[in-house]
Amino acid sequence: MKERASTHATFVIERTYKASPAKVFAAFADAKQKAKWFGGPEEWGPSNHQLDFRVGGKESSSGGPPGGPVHAYNGTIWDLVENERLVISYEMHLDATRISVSLGTTEIQPNGSGSTLTYTEQGAYLDGYDDAGQREEGTRELFNQLERYLDQ
Amino acid sequence: MATTEHATFAVERDYKHAPAKVFAAWADPRAKRAWFAEGEGWEIKHFELDFREGGAESSKFRFTKGDETFGEETWFGNDTVFNEIVPNQRIIFTYSMDRNGVRFSVSLGCAEFKPQGAGTRLIFTEHAAFFEGGDGAAMREAGWRELLQKLDDHLTAAN
Numbered sequence: 001m002k003e004r005a006s007t008h009a010t011f012v013i014e015r016t017y018k019a020s021p022a023k024v025f026a027a028f029a030d031a032k033q034k035a036k037w038f039g040g041p042e043e044w045g046p047s048n049h050q051l052d053f054r055v056g057g058k059e060s061s062s063g064g065p066p067g068g069p070v071h072a073y074n075g076t077i078w079d080l081v082e083n084e085r086l087v088i089s090y091e092m093h094l095d096a097t098r099i100s101v102s103l104g105t106t107e108i109q110p111n112g113s114g115s116t117l118t119y120t121e122q123g124a125y126l127d128g129y130d131d132a133g134q135r136e137e138g139t140r141e142l143f144n145q146l147e148r149y150l151d152q
Numbered sequence: 153m154a155t156t157e158h159a160t161f162a163v164e165r166d167y168k169h170a171p172a173k174v175f176a177a178w179a180d181p182r183a184k185r186a187w188f189a190e191g192e193g194w195e196i197k198h199f200e201l202d203f204r205e206g207g208a209e210s211s212k213f214r215f216t217k218g219d220e221t222f223g224e225e226t227w228f229g230n231d232t233v234f235n236e237i238v239p240n241q242r243i244i245f246t247y248s249m250d251r252n253g254v255r256f257s258v259s260l261g262c263a264e265f266k267p268q269g270a271g272t273r274l275i276f277t278e279h280a281a282f283f284e285g286g287d288g289a290a291m292r293e294a295g296w297r298e299l300l301q302k303l304d305d306h307l308t309a310a311n
Contacts, residue, residue, distance in 0.1 A: 004241050006262055008277050010160060055255075076233065078248055078258040079283065084154040087258045087281055089246035091235055101235045101244045103260040105156055105281045120158050122279030124244055124262045126236075 007125045009132030015143050018114045019150040025083045025108055027146060029053050037149040038142060039063065040071065055080055059088065069094045075104075084108055092130065099129035119143070159289035162277045165300045169307045171265040174272045175240045177303055177310075178263065179203045187306035188299060193217045197227065207234050209245075227252055241265055249287075256286040276300065 031051040039047035044063040062072040075090035086106040102123035177183040181201040197212040209232035229250035236244040259280040266273045
């Protein structure tokens with residue numbers, strides 16, 4: 001019997017963007033826009049991103065380094081407040097192994113003519129395959145990619 | 153303006169029953185309904201459990217003596233999806249709570265079952281996001297402590 005161990009952790013990332021809350025929210029809500037910034041490094045290739053943006057709707061994305069394991073993201077949307085809040089529960093798999101289940105809350109607030117985005121992730125990181133530090137680092141990079149997309 | 157309060161709590165409880173028996177009380181719809189949904193003063197409109205990864209649990213209930221607290225005909229809804237099931241060891245699920253159709257929390261729950269002598273140590277960890285009008289971490293944790301007591305009562309009566 002394989003020993004199971006769960007590490008529970010929370011991290012918070014706060015970013016400010018020049019774009020208005022409506023524009024930042026649209027970058028999450030519109031599948032075409034989200035596919036442009038929500039993915040792995042360029043060398044991972046296309047992410048097969050799918051998004052059905054409604055409460056109960058699903059989101060998925062997968063990819064990985066050439067010859068390496070496939071990183072698969074599968075999320076479900078649990079709460080939406082237009083331009084203000086988005087709550088997604090998601091699982092990450094490395095090939096067939098589930099490495100985490102997380103609850104991600106994205107909050108968007110007006111800040112001058114721009115926005116403050118606060119992302120809170122509360123997660124169970126499983127069986128030693130991942131930890132909150134690595135996840136926070138990867139998520140920070142996603143919000144950098146969002147900034148580059150919004151600045152275009 | 154949407155407001156969100158995040159919290160995490162963990163509740164531990166030791167049972168004299170083996171992990172397989174404690175786990176079964178989460179997996180079997182009749183057993184789960186008995187300790188999780190039934191209770192004096194609660195009216196249950198429906199309870200459904202499809203215990204498999206990707207499966208759902210759904211219940212709707214009201215506290216019949218709660219009109220003074222919640223207002224008349226206040227129905228609560230629980231919608232759960234099971235993210236991971238490792239038999240006799242771990243259950244991870246996401247669940248939301250609604251009051252008269254308005255969502256007031258979304259949580260990630262993780263129940264771990266560890267052998268403890270001939271019995272089981274159950275560790276329940278919840279990560280929660282409480283929305284406008286949500287109950288908050290203190291009430292939620294108290295609710296789970298009561299549920300895990302009811303689970304003990306159920307196991308003792310059934311075995």
